[in-house]
Amino acid sequence: MAHRFFTDSEYAAVDAACARLIPTDDQPGAHEAGVVDYIDGLLGAFASDPPLIWAGGPFSGRFGGSASFASFHHLTPLEELAWRTRIEGSLGRPERERLGPVEGLQEVYRNGLAALGRDFVSLPPDEQDERLRANEHFRAALYAHACQGMYGAPEYGGNQGEIGWKNIGFAGDVQPRGYTDEEVSQRD
């Protein structure tokens, strides 16, 4: 499958790193949930139009109603400026440097993956953990995104098969069914 942003080797390295942050145990983890696809979708959000920033509404279709999350919202010119700056970085362009230079997420990942090393994928798990511990700035960004990709709506690319939600017994986007009054008020 073609990726939106990552090269094949970057994709494999991010997938491997996420598998250390949210590992597979007797339950599936970040690898099985496709967390890397969530991150690829964020970094490559503008590879499609409208970009993969805000999923549609009101219903996902998982609890009735017609599914609308996959229809992403269009951005205004200013919103596009903000999200391109956040993702691509300010790249020396004056309109993106109003508040000073911005390190884009794409750069965070390119630099972070370089710091993890070209051999990261082939390392044993404890050495992968060592490299992640040594790169706190990148690991923090990666972990934040991994949590989003694990427990966010599947339309953003991660949480495939609702693995993240099933792991923790969370129903997810329950509209329009919602919960009954008994489900709200009574002990499970």
Next chain:
Amino acid sequence: MTRDFDVIIIGSGPGGSTAADVLTAAGRSVLVFERGRNRLVELEPPYNLITDYSNDEIKFMVRHFLGPDPWLDPRTFRPSEDMGDRLHVGDVNNLPATVGGGGVHADGKLPRFREDDFRLRSLLGPVEGAAVTDWPIGYDELEPFYAEAEQVVGVAGQAGANPFAAKRSGPYPMPPGPPMYGSLLTVAAAERLGYHPYPGPTGANSVPYDGRPACNNCGFCSFFGCPIHAKGDPVSPLRRALLTGRAEIRPDSFVSRIVMRNGRATGVEWLDAEGERHEERADQIVVACGAMETPRLLMLSGLEHPEIGRNLMFHFQTISLGRLDHRTHYHRGRSVSHLHDDHIIPDPESFTVAREAGLPWIKGGMVEHCGPAHPIMEASTYEWGAAHKTMMRESPFRDHLVAMCMQGEDLPQPTNRVDLDPAIRDARGFAVARTTYQPHRHEVVASKYHAAKLEAILAETGAEWTTTVTSPMLDDNPFGITAIAAKIPVSKHVMGTARMGEDPATSVCDPWGRLHDVPNVTITDSSVFPTSAGYGPTLTLVALAIRNSRALLG
């Protein structure tokens, strides 16, 4: 001189929407400006409701769907003037910038203030370093407007359930929604300890109301727009105003200046989505941008009253947490189903504690019985690695928690204020709001005093452990957090900055929200509050918006 509208309203949140409703019902034509996008109601007849909101944690809690984008529209922050121009640029207590404003994201706890809240100075006396004052109006005068506001928004509640509540002229328009399981546990424990919890008055429909459906308990309430419009966000008053044919809403339109001549406003200067500058004229201007953006606009317009921006207040949040041995499922229901008010009334022991701290008195705030609901937020609090999986399954910080959040009264301090940042500009090129804020010793002492009581309730509930965090964070917080961002209050209850009063020397606007200096400009948001009470501000600001808009009609 030509003009197309009687009144220009700046801001489409609860204050602006209420003004639009009142003014159009009285035959006036209004133009409502909103800097954010419209995701609430179609702007062409028959004005159907839009369905862009959804149960989506990424969209609402990570990616600023309701705006403002903190990079496009930043604010700046510093705890005090001696700490440099600013220590933080970005999100400073952002309320939504979208049609419907702060009404959209709230879980809509809508209590009235108590009679005493309007007479704090007379009842309890002054506090050194704080500008404690009485309101220029009393509860009795506001009561009919409270009753009307509850009808407009659609409040579900139970009259008589709260022994401390102010006197009411009638029942709530709807009965309360279903109680949340975790809250039933903390409510029972609180009652055993002598407190008086009650179903919190809530702006979410418990039955079909005003053409909108009953809430179905989806749990994506606080921080989210309602996908089925069961929430009492300002959609009803806005839509009613549109249906008169006398209202126009202009989203993506930023008002940069109120134009004034000879002590009267003549109109506004505004920018469209492409950044093109325009002007509109009107006889009257209503300002309802919220307690940070309202003083910013007044200052961008060149007004120089020394009180503009001063006495910025939040609520000092004291959040006590307890872990139970089984699941509390706070992801079902309306975020909060019960409140108790006991901490609002100073008890004899509190006067002793206050005296020992060199204060004349301390006062707490309403306590919300609540718990966390969102797994991405939870996940971010755990360590990575194998522990992540274990913690997420066991869910000590979400699905086993019960919490009490006290919205403590924040005393007005002239040094806590909003002004124009001298260097930072928004994406359209205008100076942003700079906040200078730190809590008074009163809030700190009150928080510690009441936190012990809140933790005792959680222990009585059966919690295995309890702890307390505050916002803003104090230096002795249990997590050793020192980040400047933690000193920015997270309470979205923002007040003060254009306080009302009789005396033009000490207040920005008169008791009807009219600027002393420019009487055809009326404020209908929480900027006008002289003190913060210990209750969510929305119902009170809607009641004031009804009253001030009627006064504007003459």
